[in-house]
Amino acid sequence: MDYDHKDRGEYSLGEPAAALYGRLKTKRDAVLSTAREMATITIPSLFPPEGYQSGDQIGENNQSVGAQCINTLASKLMYVAFPPNRPAMRFELEEYKLKKENDGLSEDDKQVLLSKLNVALASLEVTHKRRMEATRVRMAYVTYMKQLEAGGNAAWEHEKIGDPVVHRMDTYVVKRNKRGEQLFVILEETLLLEDLPKEFADRMREERKIDFEGKAPWECEITTHRVCKTVGSKDAPRYIEWSEYEGEIIPGSKEDQDDLPQIYAGWLIPQYGEDWGRSYAEEYRGDHYIVENGYAALQDGMAAAAWTLFGVKPGGSTKLADLIKARNLKWVTGDLVNDVTVLRVDKGSDFAFVDNTTAKAERRLARAYLMVSSVQRDAERVTAEEWVQLTGELDEAMGGLHSVIAQTIQRHVVMKFLALHKKEEPDLPDFEKIAGADVVRTEIVTGVDALSRSHEGASLRRLRRALVEDLGPEGAARVMSDIEYARRLAASEGVQTAGLILEDKDIQANDQSKLQTGIAAQAAPGVIEKVAGTMAEGGKEALLQQQAQQNGVMPNGN
Template sequence: MAETAKALYERLAIEREVYIDRAEDCAKYTIPFLFPKKEANGTTKYPTPYQAVGARGVNNLTSKLVLALFPPNTPFFRQDIRDDVLKYYESKPEDKQEIEQALVQREQTAQKYFESSQMRVSMEVCLKQLIIAGNALLFFPPKEGGIKVYKLNSYVVQRDFVGHPIQMITCDKLAINTLPYEVLGQLDIDLSTKRGDELVEVYTHITYSSKDNRYYSYQEIEGKQIDGYEQSFPADVCPWIPVRLFKMDGEHYSRSYVEEYIGDLKTLEGLSKAIAEMSAIAASVIYLVRPNGVTQPSKIMKTKNGGFVTGNKEDVTCLSLDKTQDMQIAKMTADAIESRLSYAFMLNSAVQRSGERVTAEEIRYVANELEDTLGGIYSILSQELQLPLANTLLNILSKKGEIADVPKDIVSLAVTTGMEAIGRGHDQQKLTVFIQGIAQIPDAASVVNWEGVARAWANSCNLDTTGLIKTAEQIQQEQQQAQMMAMAQAAVPNATKGAMDAMNQQTQGGSESNG
């Protein structure tokens, strides 16, 4: 008897448990509700951390990743005609222009669909899961649209030796009254004994076939495979995309970003709790009265402000803690840890140092240095998130008939954000140094191809140079016009001088005849 999807899910979930425990631990010191424990529900009261550095760091890093990977109003990918095909269209410029225009329209339509389907919100949820848990699974519902994000405790995945996903199983809990009628007809469920809001587990099993390079899926409820819900997808446009933050050879799942700094977060949590509790104790006011003293506390309490009472001031003292030095050591340690975490999570407090004179260049340099530390994350996300996402978006829009079909064998798809943006930023820095150096060398500017420099600068800024940089024909035409204007201006004084000379000669001739 073949193993059911539920039995396979439970068997594969054993290896996943250690990653779930780490994710719950990471969420505990950052944002607890992002990855709660299994028994948590909508009424669960989550513990509040004593420090907010973890939560600020996760939110700040998520915002930076979302803006870097999916910039607003800008496609995060680009489609170009392949180099080997481009030679064929050199003799057909009209066909080439038509294909390029279609590719640009496909990119713009995909970007509009990405924004209108609230996929940006789903990407933010996905990236928060990656930062805290290291793993997430994306699903593109064919009818509903948008993206559904599965947490690590709702799916299992198996990968081959190079990290390619070969098997995935998801577990959804749906109310009985939300199941389609044809599905209920296949299940052995007595609806008379079940409540409509009672939950059933729906397992979706997705497997990869190397024979035809496709994914096949089916759904199972109560141990029974549901007929009519079998599907298959080409591997490059599969609507199930398992995402991980780091690539770990030999492991089906990834570690998280927070896990790398969990030691500092735990230490800061303990110190923050101790400092908060000690501060509360130090803030309380307790008076001590000498037992055999002449001062009566009852009279002091009854005396009005500014009144008089019989007593001795040495009989009454205020309780104080002699722990100031110890609290200062704890505060200094906590500040040092918070500074390290600020750098790790790219908080603004780490970018701008404390001081009266902090130049903008210094801030920009530190910000770029911190941004470069995310290069490894950008690399894997471009391959395992952005590229599959772009292919799936284009496939969905193509099936809906909202974009023109372009043969896959003549175009190439490339990600233009993330790691690519970091590379352009480094190119821009090199160009800046080059231009500053050229300006200091006498007569060196005359041998520099400024048109090439301008195009390289525009490429480093990811700008289309159409209409921005003059072509060689435009420059030649302007030079010709300038020469013609110079010749015309030079001709005007000569013509004026000739007319004046002629007039002078006529004047002289008339004077001689009169004489």
């Protein structure tokens, strides 16, 4: 195998990726142990125990509160990141740059250009939204959030636009700089030989004949290490990727990914100066354990309380055989009150104390994970007040952490999707080239921001009503352009205007045609009748001439 890394240029970490992975994963053990601990009392399947094999028993807990906490917060984070029936991104024009790039145009032409570009950008947002809805991005994002909530770390891989993949932290290692930016990620993968290049796979079968001989194709696997490395300058980084097996680069695995990594190591609560982040559940570890242990004690207490034993006083007048044979509502002779007793567990007050303490911890978790919120609705039309309340609750409950997520994890997911969509459909408009370089800025919407275009539409309607009230219909028509109003309103609603809103020249042509029609309609009735009569006489004369010619006689008798 090739262990010489001097001639590999950028595609090298200075040593085999497997060796570096083995050394760095020891620094991951403490964080991974905490992640497994928190998963045990929330959702055990998020982080199976070490040595877990598919189909093994993962474990079980004594309550579902932890799972409800993780699921609820993950759902709301996804809901705010990808609002229903709203684009997850917004393209904003840098108007001063646009005007600078088009100094030769008049102010009116600049405004028309600005309006048309806003409409086109809104249409492009809708195009991206529809494509995203046809992928598994939302579903994968929920899984991503669950991993981050319980373990604090997870890797997002997006190679094919429709199939993003989330990797648990026990499958990769990451190295970061002091600013928290990833320098490289090493992902450990188990691949089938059939999925590798044929020449390389055939060589593996020959070199490891003892391991693979007699095995079915789906049983022939090797462990590889995929590297995603940051290269280039600090201000303009780019990312490269390759896969190694025992220090050798697997043929065909080299890839240059430009300015967005294919494997992004996300962390929920950043720990700058360290390689791994911390989890949200870890901050509420005490209450999670109170709920887990409290419900465990209550379950044991219920089992004890439900355990029913009868006793009969020895030598009493009541016979045990009569009690055993007696059916319900039958008579038995004897002193039942004094001779028969039932085993009792006199710990009601103790159980009440455990129940109250557990309930208090459960309420604290409900507030921390927004389980008490009822503003989330699955609807196409969600009011602005609901958005404001939900995003405000997220930031308040998470200590501002939601804003960090929006500009790191969520931003990468959206920007990577946009890059893949442009790669899939090269004919998508490139407005930077049309309007001038760097005049369009991509913003990631976070709940209430998603309604900004709708707010623009509401503001337009309010302005028009105010102008009509203050200036009258005619005055409002003089100061406000109906065409511009329609274009901006369409942009606020994300409606495509092609073939819907007429251009100025078309409107003028229509107005001229209507004007001419109106003039004709207002002509004197006598004039119209005279013209009609003249046309009728002309038609009669032509008919007589035609008949005379057919009979060989001229109309005047000649």
